[in-house]
Amino acid sequence: MNVNAAIAALAALAGLCTGVIAMLAFRWSEREQAKPTRSSLHTDAVLPPGVDTVLSVLRSSAVVLDEADAVVKASSAAYALGLVRGGKLAVEPMMQMARDTRRDGEIRQIELDLPRRGTGRGEALAVSARVAPLGSRLVLLLVEDLTEARRIEAVRRDFVANVSHELKTPVGALSLLSEAVMDASDDPEAVTRFAGRMQIEATRLTSLVQELIDLSRVQNDDPLEDAEPVRVDELVAEAIDRCRHQAGTKQITMATGGTADLHVWGNRGQLAAALGNLVENAVNYSPARTRVGIAARRLPATGGDLIEIAVTDQGIGISEKDRERIFERFYRVDPARSRQTGGTGLGLAIVKHVAASHGGEVTVWSAEGQGSTFTLRLPEAGSVRDRDRDRARDRDRSSREPYETNADLDGEDQDRPYETNSCEHLSAPEVLP
Numbered sequence: 485m486n487v488n489a490a491i492a493a494l495a496a497l498a499g500l501c502t503g504v505i506a507m508l509a510f511r512w513s514e515r516e517q518a519k520p521t522r523s524s525l526h527t528d529a530v531l532p533p534g535v536d537t538v539l540s541v542l543r544s545s546a547v548v549l550d551e552a553d554a555v556v557k558a559s560s561a562a563y564a565l566g567l568v569r570g571g572k573l574a575v576e577p578m579m580q581m582a583r584d585t586r587r588d589g590e591i592r593q594i595e596l597d598l599p600r601r602g603t604g605r606g607e608a609l610a611v612s613a614r615v616a617p618l619g620s621r622l623v624l625l626l627v628e629d630l631t632e633a634r635r636i637e638a639v640r641r642d643f644v645a646n647v648s649h650e651l652k653t654p655v656g657a658l659s660l661l662s663e664a665v666m667d668a669s670d671d672p673e674a675v676t677r678f679a680g681r682m683q684i685e686a687t688r689l690t691s692l693v694q695e696l697i698d699l700s701r702v703q704n705d706d707p708l709e710d711a712e713p714v715r716v717d718e719l720v721a722e723a724i725d726r727c728r729h730q731a732g733t734k735q736i737t738m739a740t741g742g743t744a745d746l747h748v749w750g751n752r753g754q755l756a757a758a759l760g761n762l763v764e765n766a767v768n769y770s771p772a773r774t775r776v777g778i779a780a781r782r783l784p785a786t787g788g789d790l791i792e793i794a795v796t797d798q799g800i801g802i803s804e805k806d807r808e809r810i811f812e813r814f815y816r817v818d819p820a821r822s823r824q825t826g827g828t829g830l831g832l833a834i835v836k837h838v839a840a841s842h843g844g845e846v847t848v849w850s851a852e853g854q855g856s857t858f859t860l861r862l863p864e865a866g867s868v869r870d871r872d873r874d875r876a877r878d879r880d881r882s883s884r885e886p887y888e889t890n891a892d893l894d895g896e897d898q899d900r901p902y903e904t905n906s907c908e909h910l911s912a913p914e915v916l917p
Contacts, residue, residue: 531557532619545627547573548618549582556622565609566598567627578613582623585615595630610634646814647696650829654689658682695830699813702754702837713865714755716746716780716791722756723763723778730767737775746780747865748791750842755862758838758846759793761831762858766797769856774798782864789864790844794857801852810848811836835860 531548536557539546545561547568558568566574573579581592592615597608610630618624661682668674720743724731731738748755766776777796782789802810806817814829832846835858839846843863850856 531622535618542626543628545629547625547627549573549586549623549625551586551621553579553583562627565611565627565629567625573625575613578615578625578627581613581615582625585617586623589617591616643813650692650814651689654685654692657685658689661685692830695834698757699830699834699837702834702841711750712752713747713749714752716748716793717743719748719752719756719759720778720780720793723760726760727764727767730764731776734767734770734772736767736770736772739775739777741777741779743778743780743793746782746791748842748862749865750862754838755842758835759795759860761835762795762860765831766795766799766856766858769799770797771799783861788866790861791864793860793862795860796855796857798855801854802848802850802856803852807848807850811846 535548539548539557539559542559545565545567546557546559547555547562548557550556553573555568555571555573562568567578568574573582575596575598577594577596581594584590585592593612595610595612597610600609610633612628612630614626614628616624616626661678665675665678665682668678717740720740724738724740727738730736763776763778770776775798778793779796780791780793783792802817809815810817811832813833816829835846839860839862844861846861847859848856849859
């Protein structure tokens, strides 16, 4: 009896202990769950309501710092620029500016050049940093990337300087020549000679102004607004006509090949100007009694076929260092030759912009002393290609129909559009390796 009572007492004591332990464990769990986490301290409890949402939609890189200079919140752009590393602001001038703003509450702004992450070429990021107090304990840092704006401003500044220089040269020459004409008014031969020089300078000035207008139009207009299927052979014929006089004077042979039945989609005027510039450069930079070739072909490509137009010359060639810059505005490989030919240095820049705006590209191969090949790749006019395929399919189907008589064929020919091929197709010109 006493043994049973003892066992019952021990069981009751064990149950009591188990209950106490379970209750303590439950209370400890609730206390741990009630403790604020690091993330909740940094966002929910510390950031004022709505700030997190506002920072997520800002274009600027945003960083929020607390009293201990720890990063409370940082946008993905801030990490991409390398502003935040290891949970801390990694740019010391910005950190010092944040401390000064926290001390006196004054808004501050500074422009800095930061090293670009992941490159060893010494390139720098131009940024503008603005610091302002956020509440009583936090500091907000907004960083704007000014690299692209700086680059555009430098391009604009160089463009204005180059235009001013290019305009100043012929205008100054015209002024001097006009004075020479006045001084030589009693010498008809000298007046005639100076008048011829004035005409050359006036033509150069007119060409420069026109190419500036063309370049501005190419950069600002959308060529696809007036896009249409354009025959490649017509573009090539127009480019050859544009240079026929210069080529004849230098006895340069113009050869074409592979341009039949090819169409590109785009603005006819811009495409003609681009191809004309390539052919004109080939003629101007080729020695006498050489050949300039224009060849075209269709290239299969993902998303639609491309039309490739290659202009090959046997001229002086282009050095490797010059090939990297020939598509820049006002850049000339040989300034002395450009003055003789009346080149403005804008022709290839226009070609580059026309190709890019039409969804294509222009590339160059060249070897000094051997010549150059400029290749223009443009999207093919898909509607024209599909229409030609349908017509070919219809012709094949009609040719396989049985029991056709001559009368049926004669009647069918009367309804078909008249087709002719009066142009002789030349073999494609040789392309330099």
